Amino acid sequence: MNNILIVSGHTDLNDSVANKKILDILDEKLPQSRQVHLAELYPDFTIDVAAEQEKLLWADVIVLQFPVFWFSAPSLLHRWLETVFLHGFSHGSTGDKLRGKKLVLSYTTGAPAEALDFDAFFLCLKTTAQFTGMEYVGSIVTGGVSYQMRENPELLAQIHAKAAAHAERLIALLEA
Numbered sequence: 518m519n520n521i522l523i524v525s526g527h528t529d530l531n532d533s534v535a536n537k538k539i540l541d542i543l544d545e546k547l548p549q550s551r552q553v554h555l556a557e558l559y560p561d562f563t564i565d566v567a568a569e570q571e572k573l574l575w576a577d578v579i580v581l582q583f584p585v586f587w588f589s590a591p592s593l594l595h596r597w598l599e600t601v602f603l604h605g606f607s608h609g610s611t612g613d614k615l616r617g618k619k620l621v622l623s624y625t626t627g628a629p630a631e632a633l634d635f636d637a638f639f640l641c642l643k644t645t646a647q648f649t650g651m652e653y654v655g656s657i658v659t660g661g662v663s664y665q666m667r668e669n670p671e672l673l674a675q676i677h678a679k680a681a682a683h684a685e686r687l688i689a690l691l692e693a
Contacts, residue, residue: 519577519619521550521691526583526594528556534673535625535662536584538680539687543582546688551575555593562593564600570614573601578619578691579651581642585626588638598645607649616650623657623687625680630660655690659683 523543527536544552553572558565573579583590602608607615622639635658646653662676 519691520575521547521578521580522572522576523547523550523552523580523582524594524597525552525554525556526581526591526597527554528586528591528593530554530556533584534664534667534676535659535680535683536582538677539582539623539625539684542681542684543687546684547691555597559593559597562596564597566601566603569597569601570603570606573618574614576618578621578654580621580623580687580691582623583625585624585628585635585638588633590624590639590642602645602649613650618651619654620646620651621654621656621687621690623683624659625662625683626658626660627663627665628660630658632660635660657683657687657690 523540525536525540527533530537530540540552543550551572553569581590581594583594603612605612620642622642624635626635636656639656643653659679659682662679667673667676
């Protein structure tokens, strides 16, 4: 299997149910992959550009794993993209380091997945793939995993089941 880099844009995995479960399953079932937990590495939003670019150079497939916050990706993930995808590295006349790599979006939302066109929210990320020469492979989305549900054991079990199903769909996409 290809070198898979999973970039977690969740702002606090200690307070996560779905994203944490997804990442735990990916860690178990894709031990050859590497995970980057941005909130743990960069709580002050000061990104180590060289270190992150090295991870991207290693990767054949880049998975952005995140919850939807106010119809967008978390600000830390945006900051990572703004800081790491530099002219001369990811784009520009000499910026071809991401060319040919695959990009997968993997995200969760408290709203039901059918409530809104969530893929439309991430047109900017699809365009980023196109602009940098990456191949956008697709997205895996799971809705209905709201924080409000965690207080009820039955609903919490549903979140865990949905997260596990999400991870399995993502693994299937990565293995295809």
